[in-house]
Amino acid sequence: xxxAQDTQRTEESALSNPSAVGLVAVIVxxxxxxxxxxxxxxxxxxxxxxxxxxAGPLVPEHPTLERGLRxxxxxxxxxxxxxxxxxxxxxxxxxxxxxSQGLHSLSVAYLALVREVRPAGLAExxxxxxxxxxxxxxxxxxxxxxxxxxxxRLLAWAAETTDPxxxxxxxxxxxxxxxxxxxxxxxxxxxxxxxLLFEAGLIPEAQGQSGAASTTESGATGAPMAFDHRRVLAxxxxxxxxxxxxxxxVFELMPPTFTLFQLQRTVEALSGTNLHKQNFRRxxxxxxxxxxxxxxTSGATGRPARLxxxxxxxxxxxxxxxxxxxxxxxxx
Amino acid sequence: xxxAQDTQRTEESALSNPSAVGLVAVIVxxxxxxxxxxxxxxxxxxxxxxxxxxAGPLVPEHPTLERGLRxxxxxxxxxxxxxxxxxxxxxxxxxxxxxSQGLHSLSVAYLALVREVRPAGLAExxxxxxxxxxxxxxxxxxxxxxxxxxxxRLLAWAAETTDPxxxxxxxxxxxxxxxxxxxxxxxxxxxxxxxLLFEAGLIPEAQGQSGAASTTESGATGAPMAFDHRRVLAxxxxxxxxxxxxxxxVFELMPPTFTLFQLQRTVEALSGTNLHKQNFRRxxxxxxxxxxxxxxTSGATGRPARLxxxxxxxxxxxxxxxxxxxxxxxxx
DNA sequence: CGGCACAATGCTCACATTGAGCATAAGTGA
DNA sequence: TCACTTATGCTCAATGTGAGCATTGTGCCG
Numbered sequence: 001x002x003x004a005q006d007t008q009r010t011e012e013s014a015l016s017n018p019s020a021v022g023l024v025a026v027i028v029x030x031x032x033x034x035x036x037x038x039x040x041x042x043x044x045x046x047x048x049x050x051x052x053x054x055a056g057p058l059v060p061e062h063p064t065l066e067r068g069l070r071x072x073x074x075x076x077x078x079x080x081x082x083x084x085x086x087x088x089x090x091x092x093x094x095x096x097x098x099x100s101q102g103l104h105s106l107s108v109a110y111l112a113l114v115r116e117v118r119p120a121g122l123a124e125x126x127x128x129x130x131x132x133x134x135x136x137x138x139x140x141x142x143x144x145x146x147x148x149x150x151x152x153r154l155l156a157w158a159a160e161t162t163d164p165x166x167x168x169x170x171x172x173x174x175x176x177x178x179x180x181x182x183x184x185x186x187x188x189x190x191x192x193x194x195x196l197l198f199e200a201g202l203i204p205e206a207q208g209q210s211g212a213a214s215t216t217e218s219g220a221t222g223a224p225m226a227f228d229h230r231r232v233l234a235x236x237x238x239x240x241x242x243x244x245x246x247x248x249x250v251f252e253l254m255p256p257t258f259t260l261f262q263l264q265r266t267v268e269a270l271s272g273t274n275l276h277k278q279n280f281r282r283x284x285x286x287x288x289x290x291x292x293x294x295x296x297t298s299g300a301t302g303r304p305a306r307l308x309x310x311x312x313x314x315x316x317x318x319x320x321x322x323x324x325x326x327x328x329x330x331x332x
Numbered sequence: 333x334x335x336a337q338d339t340q341r342t343e344e345s346a347l348s349n350p351s352a353v354g355l356v357a358v359i360v361x362x363x364x365x366x367x368x369x370x371x372x373x374x375x376x377x378x379x380x381x382x383x384x385x386x387a388g389p390l391v392p393e394h395p396t397l398e399r400g401l402r403x404x405x406x407x408x409x410x411x412x413x414x415x416x417x418x419x420x421x422x423x424x425x426x427x428x429x430x431x432s433q434g435l436h437s438l439s440v441a442y443l444a445l446v447r448e449v450r451p452a453g454l455a456e457x458x459x460x461x462x463x464x465x466x467x468x469x470x471x472x473x474x475x476x477x478x479x480x481x482x483x484x485r486l487l488a489w490a491a492e493t494t495d496p497x498x499x500x501x502x503x504x505x506x507x508x509x510x511x512x513x514x515x516x517x518x519x520x521x522x523x524x525x526x527x528l529l530f531e532a533g534l535i536p537e538a539q540g541q542s543g544a545a546s547t548t549e550s551g552a553t554g555a556p557m558a559f560d561h562r563r564v565l566a567x568x569x570x571x572x573x574x575x576x577x578x579x580x581x582v583f584e585l586m587p588p589t590f591t592l593f594q595l596q597r598t599v600e601a602l603s604g605t606n607l608h609k610q611n612f613r614r615x616x617x618x619x620x621x622x623x624x625x626x627x628x629t630s631g632a633t634g635r636p637a638r639l640x641x642x643x644x645x646x647x648x649x650x651x652x653x654x655x656x657x658x659x660x661x662x663x664x
Numbered sequence: 665c666g667g668c669a670c671a672a673t674g675c676t677c678a679c680a681t682t683g684a685g686c687a688t689a690a691g692t693g694a
Numbered sequence: 695t696c697a698c699t700t701a702t703g704c705t706c707a708a709t710g711t712g713a714g715c716a717t718t719g720t721g722c723c724g
């Protein structure tokens with residue numbers, strides 16, 4: 001293992017090997033039953049303008065990475081970030097587009113949840129439905145149409161190898177991530193699916209950054225994003241889908257009072273699946289996640305619903321409250 | 333939000349704000365029913381020699397952070413890393429001891445699992461039981477003795493505030509993390525517990541790095557580590573304890589064949605709790621995690637046990653196989 | 665050699681959780 | 695008033711889960 005000298009050298013003078021470090025944020029909101037991420041306009045290197053996630057330099061004046069990010073985003077968006085979580089630190093491979101000139105380049109990605117969608121301040125920034133970038137992830141209307149095309153191309157990709165062993169491995173991965181060949185769809189494997197598509201060459205960002213290489217139309221494989229930002233988005237979605245099952249983070253996306261159905265729609269939007277209504281309510285009720293207010297909805301179609309609010313106390317009570325969501329079998 | 337110019341500046345010339353980036357690894361093995369982490373000797377800044385985690389500079393020649401880490405560790409330890417996962421990227425606050433001279437300093441921490449414990453190559457490196465650093469985390473022999481002292485001091489810390497609101501908050505946190513005041517112990521909250529102790533001043537590393545400040549004896553609060561490495565270790569343990577519940581990662585720590593009881597001992601070592609033997613076997617069986625070999629143990633006391641091996645196929649079959657471990661109520 | 669201690673294994677049982685569906689209530693719009 | 699839509703209450707069967715009893719092999723000790 002590392003010698004004492006090695007270690008010392010590292011800890012005390014790592015500055016001999018400085019790197020460019022940036023922050024990227026996936027800022028998520030949910031309105032009208034759609035999951036949205038904040039995107040900005042970015043000058044692509046050669047491919048003209050495209051959309052990307054808000055990103056910025058590491059601001060040195062802050063004590064903690066997270067607090068730095070929080071301040072940075074809140075200053076720019078004038079929105080309070082309800083929940084912030086570090087996602088992942090991406091290294092060079094993914095940061096295509098700036099060939100490191102002897103320098104490493106890293107970006108530390110964060111996930112943030114915001115409650116309200118303001119007009120998004122700056123003109124270049126806007127909220128986009130995240131399934132526009134990853135259409136195969138939305139199973140709320142049943143099996144996404146995008147998958148028909150994708151599956152065919154993935155199977156072709158698996159078949160194009162002559163080495164039977166590698167071919168077997170590819171097929172296994174297809175089963176594991178996309179549920180082909182008898183596998184089951186697991187809504188949390190968002191990143192694995194994205195990376196598989198990337199390897200299979202179905203992601204335009206994969207083919208160098210020259211705009212000319214956009215042979216892949218964005219229909220089935222979704223709209224592209226600048227740099228590796230779609231990978232970051234996929235990471236965020238996967239993480240969030242896992243998190244809502246054991247932590248009450250969805251409430252960070254809800255207004256102060258809401259109906260159980262709105263809550264359900266939000267959870268469904270994030271997870272990309274449909275839930276059994278009655279069971280969802282039972283779950284929320286027995287976990288004690290919400291308390292009733294005396295308000296009810298009005299004006300909408302159907303019987304008026306009681307308005308509820310999040311019970312902040314549960315953060316202290318239950319060891320790990322959240323939704324154990326099992327998708328219903330029936331489509332929609 | 334970020335303007336297009338901002339974004340561009342960041343992505344293309346973040347080098348205007350370079351940072352010192354290092355890697356830290358928590359390399360875990362389990363032998364003789366004890367969880368161990370690889371530690372090295374480190375020259376503390378003023379506190380003389382102490383132990384720390386293996387750390388090194390970011391090696392630029394590798395395509396991916398993870399692959400870089402893998403190569404780095406494997407070269408140094410001559411051990412194959414079975415499983416590698418990025419843990420967290422720690423920023424300045426935690427990296428005490430090198431006051432950044434205008435530079436940011438980050439360390440990207442990784443968790444790695446190894447199967448066998450070799451003599452640890454270099455003399456300065458050795459495998460240490462991780463509960464030596466976090467004694468309050470080991471509940472296998474019942475409630476850890478260290479907790480009596482710790483709890484008293486934590487309660488005193490909560491009581492020393494005059495502001496009733498802050499005091500309430502502190503008590504809530506004690507309930508949440510340490511299960512005081514009627515809360516339950518959650519074995520995954522390792523990091524939260526460490527950070528609470530840190531804030532309460534029970535962690536010697538907290539009081540600047542001068543050796544003189546070591547007023548806190550290491551009995552109840554565990555042995556100190558260099559830099560913020562105990563925080564990194566706590567992060568790793570918490571993550572691993574969560575992971576084994578839904579992913580079959582424990583097997584990365586096991587020899588090629590083993591008995592179910594050895595497996596149980598390993599899981600217990602990691603989670604720091606005891607499990608109900610029969611139920612554990614039932615779980616492993618019905619999840620199809622292992623398959624029998626024709627070997628049996630011999631020589632040991634008690635009826636010989638069948639040797640089993642991990643069924644690699646489960647990685648493909650079940651959506652998320654792992655142990656849902658619920659601790660038994662009875663002590664040991 | 666019989667008895668013991670100690671694990672390994674098999675099996676039962678009460679109870680909680682969960683997936684699904686039926687039925688009824690209470691609004692809106694035609 | 696009817697048709698439609700959503701809210702909400704309740705039941706039921708299947709499965710999962712925590713605990714504990716019973717039995718079976720082995721090495722060890724008089």
